[in-house]
Amino acid sequence: MEPISILIALLVIFLPMLATGFVISTFIVRECSLIERFGFSVAFGSCFIYFIYFALKNNISSLNLEVIFGVIGGIILVYIIKYGFGKRFFEWLFAKRRE
Amino acid sequence: MLNNDKTKDLLNNPVLFIFLFLSLVPLLGVYLNIDNVTLSILFASCGVLCSHLSIKRKEFVRNALPVFVVFLLSYLFYNITAAGAQFWVIAYGMALFFIALHSARIIDAEPAFVIGIFIISVFIHIVPALITDYVEEIDPYYDYKWAQEIFNTGNVPQHDWLTYPLKGGLDRSLMPFGNPVAIAIYGKILTLFGMGLLQSTLLISGLMGGMTAVVAYFLLKELMYNRKNAKLAAMFGVFVLILSVGWSTKVHATDSENDAFGGMVVFAVLFIFMYAVNRDNFRISLLGGSLVFGWLVTLWDGYRLLTMFVCIAIAMISFVGVIKKFRTIKYLKHYLAIFLVGNFLWRIVLHPPTEFISLIPFKGIEIAGFILAFFAVGINEYIINYRSKVSRNTEWALIAVGAVALILVWPIAWVHFYNVAVVDAQQSTVVFKTIAEQAPFATTIKDYITSLSRMFGVAALLSLCAIPILIYFICREDDFGAAVMLSWLGPMMWGLYFKSQYSFIASMPYALASSWVVLFVMTQKEHEDGLRIIPTLLVLYAVVAYSPLASLMSNYEPGAIFYNVATYDRMGWESALQYFLKAPANTAVVTWWDYGHWLTAVSHKFVLIDNLQNDHWEIQDVAKFFMKAESEEDAMKIIQKYQDTYKRPPYAYMYQDGVNLDYVAIDWTMIGKSGAMRFIATGNLTNQADGEYNSYTQCGFAPQFSNINGSLTTDAEGKFTMSKQLVYQCTGNADGLSGIVFTIGQDNSLGAEAVDQYGARVPWKIWMSTHKSSLFGVKALNEVLSVSMQYADKLNNVPPSYYNFVYGSGKFKDFMLARLYFSTNIETYKTAGLADVTWSAPKYFKKDQSFEEGFVETWKIQYPTTTTTVPTMQKQENKTGVFKYGTN
Numbered sequence: 001m002e003p004i005s006i007l008i009a010l011l012v013i014f015l016p017m018l019a020t021g022f023v024i025s026t027f028i029v030r031e032c033s034l035i036e037r038f039g040f041s042v043a044f045g046s047c048f049i050y051f052i053y054f055a056l057k058n059n060i061s062s063l064n065l066e067v068i069f070g071v072i073g074g075i076i077l078v079y080i081i082k083y084g085f086g087k088r089f090f091e092w093l094f095a096k097r098r099e
Numbered sequence: 100m101l102n103n104d105k106t107k108d109l110l111n112n113p114v115l116f117i118f119l120f121l122s123l124v125p126l127l128g129v130y131l132n133i134d135n136v137t138l139s140i141l142f143a144s145c146g147v148l149c150s151h152l153s154i155k156r157k158e159f160v161r162n163a164l165p166v167f168v169v170f171l172l173s174y175l176f177y178n179i180t181a182a183g184a185q186f187w188v189i190a191y192g193m194a195l196f197f198i199a200l201h202s203a204r205i206i207d208a209e210p211a212f213v214i215g216i217f218i219i220s221v222f223i224h225i226v227p228a229l230i231t232d233y234v235e236e237i238d239p240y241y242d243y244k245w246a247q248e249i250f251n252t253g254n255v256p257q258h259d260w261l262t263y264p265l266k267g268g269l270d271r272s273l274m275p276f277g278n279p280v281a282i283a284i285y286g287k288i289l290t291l292f293g294m295g296l297l298q299s300t301l302l303i304s305g306l307m308g309g310m311t312a313v314v315a316y317f318l319l320k321e322l323m324y325n326r327k328n329a330k331l332a333a334m335f336g337v338f339v340l341i342l343s344v345g346w347s348t349k350v351h352a353t354d355s356e357n358d359a360f361g362g363m364v365v366f367a368v369l370f371i372f373m374y375a376v377n378r379d380n381f382r383i384s385l386l387g388g389s390l391v392f393g394w395l396v397t398l399w400d401g402y403r404l405l406t407m408f409v410c411i412a413i414a415m416i417s418f419v420g421v422i423k424k425f426r427t428i429k430y431l432k433h434y435l436a437i438f439l440v441g442n443f444l445w446r447i448v449l450h451p452p453t454e455f456i457s458l459i460p461f462k463g464i465e466i467a468g469f470i471l472a473f474f475a476v477g478i479n480e481y482i483i484n485y486r487s488k489v490s491r492n493t494e495w496a497l498i499a500v501g502a503v504a505l506i507l508v509w510p511i512a513w514v515h516f517y518n519v520a521v522v523d524a525q526q527s528t529v530v531f532k533t534i535a536e537q538a539p540f541a542t543t544i545k546d547y548i549t550s551l552s553r554m555f556g557v558a559a560l561l562s563l564c565a566i567p568i569l570i571y572f573i574c575r576e577d578d579f580g581a582a583v584m585l586s587w588l589g590p591m592m593w594g595l596y597f598k599s600q601y602s603f604i605a606s607m608p609y610a611l612a613s614s615w616v617v618l619f620v621m622t623q624k625e626h627e628d629g630l631r632i633i634p635t636l637l638v639l640y641a642v643v644a645y646s647p648l649a650s651l652m653s654n655y656e657p658g659a660i661f662y663n664v665a666t667y668d669r670m671g672w673e674s675a676l677q678y679f680l681k682a683p684a685n686t687a688v689v690t691w692w693d694y695g696h697w698l699t700a701v702s703h704k705f706v707l708i709d710n711l712q713n714d715h716w717e718i719q720d721v722a723k724f725f726m727k728a729e730s731e732e733d734a735m736k737i738i739q740k741y742q743d744t745y746k747r748p749p750y751a752y753m754y755q756d757g758v759n760l761d762y763v764a765i766d767w768t769m770i771g772k773s774g775a776m777r778f779i780a781t782g783n784l785t786n787q788a789d790g791e792y793n794s795y796t797q798c799g800f801a802p803q804f805s806n807i808n809g810s811l812t813t814d815a816e817g818k819f820t821m822s823k824q825l826v827y828q829c830t831g832n833a834d835g836l837s838g839i840v841f842t843i844g845q846d847n848s849l850g851a852e853a854v855d856q857y858g859a860r861v862p863w864k865i866w867m868s869t870h871k872s873s874l875f876g877v878k879a880l881n882e883v884l885s886v887s888m889q890y891a892d893k894l895n896n897v898p899p900s901y902y903n904f905v906y907g908s909g910k911f912k913d914f915m916l917a918r919l920y921f922s923t924n925i926e927t928y929k930t931a932g933l934a935d936v937t938w939s940a941p942k943y944f945k946k947d948q949s950f951e952e953g954f955v956e957t958w959k960i961q962y963p964t965t966t967t968t969v970p971t972m973q974k975q976e977n978k979t980g981v982f983k984y985g986t987n
Binding site for chain 2: 001003005006008009010012013014016017024025027028029034035036038039040042043044045046047049050052053054056057058059062063064065068
């Protein structure tokens with residue numbers, strides 16, 4: 001393989017792992033240093049494949065890009081809802097209600 | 100953010116800029132077009148300059164390590180011809196970059212190490228993908244095969260129809276296909292970037308090399324929790340791991356087996372378990388540990404060993420706890436949570452299609468492990484917590500119940516452990532005795548230690564030294580991490596002795612345990628100031644022994660990790676595999692099991708047996724076909740049995756006329772494997788009694804003993820005559836034939852003599868009649884002789900069929916392997932008086948194709964009664980161009 005292709009392919013393989021590992025570990029391990037968070041992200045990173053494997057094996061879906069990005073995106077979305085946009089939205093919503 | 104003073108300080112630091120510049124030079128080396136001697140001088144000069152500047156700036160201690168790496172790079176450029184030197188310079192350039200950032204205090208040591216070791220480890224283990232686009236060797240094709248199925252169909256297969264027809268294929272519903280699923284997922288994503296499944300297959304294990312390095316570091320830190328210098332010791336352990344040849348046999352690009360991925364996830368489970376235990380955080384075990392454990396089981400079989408050694412560690416620390424009065428139930432609690440929830444998670448993935456959850460019972464090794472752990476923790480809890488609260492009668496009752504439980508359950512459970520650890524390790528079946536990786540790693544303790552050093556380097560010896568240190572930590576300091584390490588290392592150390600196959604899984608504890616020696620040494624030196632130079636030097640020696648300087652000081656060659664790539668055998672088969680790919684889908688091929696995964700993964704064709712060695716009876720049938728049947732009729736009986744099977748359901752349901760067993764394929768390496776085939780063909784599979792030890796003999800051209808230019812000699816009449824002598828050296832054989840000497844006279848006459856084990860020469864005709872033997876060749880006699888002479892100085896570029904003869908005696912003259920593979924040119928050997936066989940061209944097997952100059956040859960099966968018809972295929976050109984003769 002060409003070095004540049006290897007580099008791109010490695011990033012494409014690794015980044016989804018890192019992202020999903022980061023999200024999963026954030027929910028499970030609450031207090032750790034940034035570099036430990038990297039370690040946990042790597043340790044949990046490949047777990048998203050388990051969810052896809054579960055779906056394939058139980059005929060919930062077959063393998064295609066929509067399913068793959070659905071699972072990866074779904075995991076990241078949970079994080080965003082919890083810690084990002086969603087949390088602020090709910091805070092705002094409840095704040096309004098209290099008023 | 101850097102404050103202004105610090106920024107100013109950095110910008111005024113010339114040493115940092117020199118380091119950063121030098122770290123980029125190896126990476127850009129190919130584009131700079133500078134010769135290596137110049138680069139060597141550049142690095143040496145910069146090393147001197149940096150040393151001078153560092154001393155002047157009073158930063159020498161701080162910059163000592165990057166300066167050392169600069170000098171190391173200078174040496175590497177000077178010695179660029181050494182194995183893997185071109186890759187070492189890039190790896191050490193990367194290391195220089197991160198070390199320099201740390202030396203300049205831009206980044207802390209730990210992040211610099213973790214990110215640096217990740218990138219370096221990925222690079223080191225990705226190198227094979229830079230060398231070749233072939234998936235490596237044999238076993239990785241199994242995962243590649245299933246990844247293709249999943250990639251192409253979108254579903255995980257439940258059954259393997261392509262192999263073992265007498266068993267109706269193999270049920271795969273419980274097979275852990277996590278790795279092929281991962282390859283297929285990434286293959287799909289890579290299609291968006293103009294790549295696909297092949298790239299995903301090639302790279303997955305190389306990336307795991309980097310990820311494992313990261314997880315291993317954090318695992319080691321947790322195993323050495325709260326210990327001073329744990330970080331440094333963990334760094335050493337990871338450094339040793341990524342440069343372990345044993346570990347790299349599976350962890351590298353182009354190897355798509357599940358071992359690299361599985362190994363990484365084993366580290367992940369242990370890391371999470373130890374993290375949870377050290378902080379007594381049940382949430383992490385219950386949610387995190389179990390998720391990763393469940394995923395691990397759907398990925399790799401190694402999880403059972405994990406359970407075994409964790410349970411042994413719990414038992415070990417519990418018995419220590421009884422003596423030293425501390426409770427250990429938390430260890431069991433955490434692992435039990437991981438195990439039970441994890442078991443639910445994998446069971447809802449790995450189950451038969453008709454069930455929602457797999458109900459297969461726990462394996463004996465797990466039961467045995469947990470019984471031991473429960474027993475030990477029970478004793479610990481009872482003595483420390485409850486003994487004072489129960490009456491004497493109750494205590495006796497508890498002892499009685501415990502004893503009965505032990506007598507009834509433990510032996511049953513430990514039978515399974517015995518089977519895995521003893522019977523399986525000292526494997527004794529006829530088939531497994533012929534498989535290299537099933538063979539013992541060593542036969543004596545001395546041999547074991549020597550082989551360990553070759554496989555793991557200095558780590559092997561350090562790990563042996565670590566055993567008393569680990570015991571000391573367990574007994575004196577109640578160290579559970581040390582208990583885990585010892586109970587991991589011990590069984591693997593023992594198992595590897597009996598089985599080479601364990602070299603990969605044993606590499607993990609061997610590499611990691613060595614870090615305890617470093618931890619111990621660094622702890623001691625603080626107390627014994629005067630002697631600290633000795634252990635420090637030992638640690639430095641160990642580190643340097645894993646650098647490219649290793650070859651100067653030991654027989655360990657870490658550069659070997661770069662060259663785990665597909666070899667001659669795999670490339671020699673490529674054109675044959677492409678040929679079979681174009682055959683009808685319902686075609687089956689008879690060949691030895693070594694090529695089963697290739698034919699199913701690349702050609703997508705049926706084979707009788709494959710590398711799983713799943714059904715020893717079918718393997719024996721194929722062995723009998725090649726190495727026991729002495730007539731075509733006997734051979735056809737075996738073929739017909741399989742052809743009849745292929746005409747019945749389930750195959751008859753799959754294709755209108757069932758599957759057609761139409762081809763026989765033989766390759767050159769089957770000559771070398773003939774001994775194994777004969778052993779299996781004549782072995783007893785019922786009582787596993789050995790078969791016959793005998794094989795074909797290869798006689799290869801030996802230019803160093805030959806006289807290919809000719810010399811003057813005198814003939815019987817005393818006249819001068821010019822003659823050439825060609826010597827062919829033979830591999831070991833029962834007949835004592837050590838070589839064959841051909842004499843080619845001026846008049847092109849050919850004489851042949853056998854050389855016996857004592858060096859005596861015997862005219863070939865006498866030898867042939869005495870030993871009832873024959874000489875064969877895949878190529879015609881004259882072709883072999885002429886190519887041997889013409890390419891005497893570049894034989895490595897020539898297919899083996901052109902400079903090797905094959906010798907066989909007794910029944911070996913008439914086996915189907917000889918009748919087929921040597922039939923094309925047998926007349927040339929008969930005519931020259933070198934072969935004495937009654938057979939000629941086979942009747943039921945029509946020569947079909949020859950690939951890569953006879954490296955692989957195929958025959959079409961002609962059944963006595965017409966049962967099948969297969970469309971005729973066009974002859975294929977040799978497209979790979981692998982075997983190119985050099986210009987003369």
